[in-house]
Amino acid sequence: MYDNILVPTDGSDTAEAAVDRAVDLAAKYDATVHALYVIDVDAVNYSLGTEQVDRIRQGHLDDMPEVKQAADEATGYVADAAESAGVPAEEHVRAGQPARAIRNAIDELGADLVVMGSHGRSGISRALLGSVAEQVLRKTQIPVLVVDARGEE
Template identity: 75%
Template sequence: MYDTILVPTDGSDTAEVAVDHAIDLAEKYGATIHALYVIDVDATSYSLGTEQVDRIRQGHLDEMPEVKESAERATGQVADAAAEHGLTVEEHVRAGQPARAIRKFAEENDIDLVVMGSHGRSGLSRALLGSVAEHVLRETQVPVLVVDEHAER
């Protein structure tokens, strides 16, 4: 049923809860896990110049060690957790708007299931801040399992 599972991660505690669920499903179905870190170019454009953001979009992460380190740390956490269960993880880094990048990756890589965390915001805070998980749910045809940050591990 699930051969490829995508876990978008930013290295947060919320993402780690989703990783636990993805690992459980991967073990049950013999699935490959893909860990995806998305560099939010909209957010980074405030702290970096336009030229640097363009270099990130082109994949020149070696020129920005702090960004590369954050990405590798986040996807590495997924790989380390999966290794404890005898699973391997393919690690990926993309630049763009997170929900769009997740959707695009899922569609281009024949992902069967996206497992991602949610901060569980509701009401006005969700309306003002938006929700990556909500956007992914609305914009993709791939099944999405959204795990609340307070879910039991």
Template identity: 70%
Template sequence: MYEHILVPTDGSETAEYAVDQAIDIASKYGSTVHALYVIDVDATSYSLGTEQVDRIRQGHLDEMPEVRAEADEATGYVADIASEHGLTVEEHVTAGEPARAIRKFVEDNDIDLIVMGSHGRSGLSRVILGSVTEKVLRRTRLPVLVVDAHEKDA
């Protein structure tokens, strides 16, 4: 049923809760888990110069060790948890507007299910859903499992 499960991650606590759910589902179906970290070029443009943002958009992440380290840590967390369960994991890092990048990844790959946190690291918490999650829900026809950080505490 679910051969390929996408877990968009920003390394936040909520994203980690989504990883737990994705791993549980992938274990049941023997799915491949795809961990995707999207470098939000709009957000980074405030802290980096336009030349650096252009280099990120062109895929030159190795020239930005701090950005690459954050991405590797987030996708590495997913890979570590999945490997503990004997699952196949593919780590992906891309740049762009997060909801669009997630949608493009889904279109370009054979994804059957998206599992993501209700909100991530944005400075402002949304009352119901984060803006990226909301956009993904509105713009995809795939099933999307939205995991709330408070769900684990219950």
């Protein structure tokens, strides 16, 4: 049923809440887990110069050890959980607007399921902050399992 399960992660507890579900499903369906870390270039654009943002977009992270470490830790957490369950995993890092980068990764990786965490915000806080999960849900044609960080689905 599923061959490639995409798990977007930023390394937060919210993102990690989805990892167990993704790994369980991958084990059940003999699927590969794809851990995806997205560097939000809109967020870093304010603190970095144009040249540095361009280097990030091109995947050059060696001169940005903090960003590289955060990406490695976030995707490594997913890969380690998958490895512990005997599930194949791949780690990916992309730069861009998070929801758009996730949708692009779905196509690039041939994902047939996305499992992602959500803060479970509602009302004005969701309207003001937006929701990457909601943006992915609205513009994606494949199933998306959203795991609420509070333990609700």
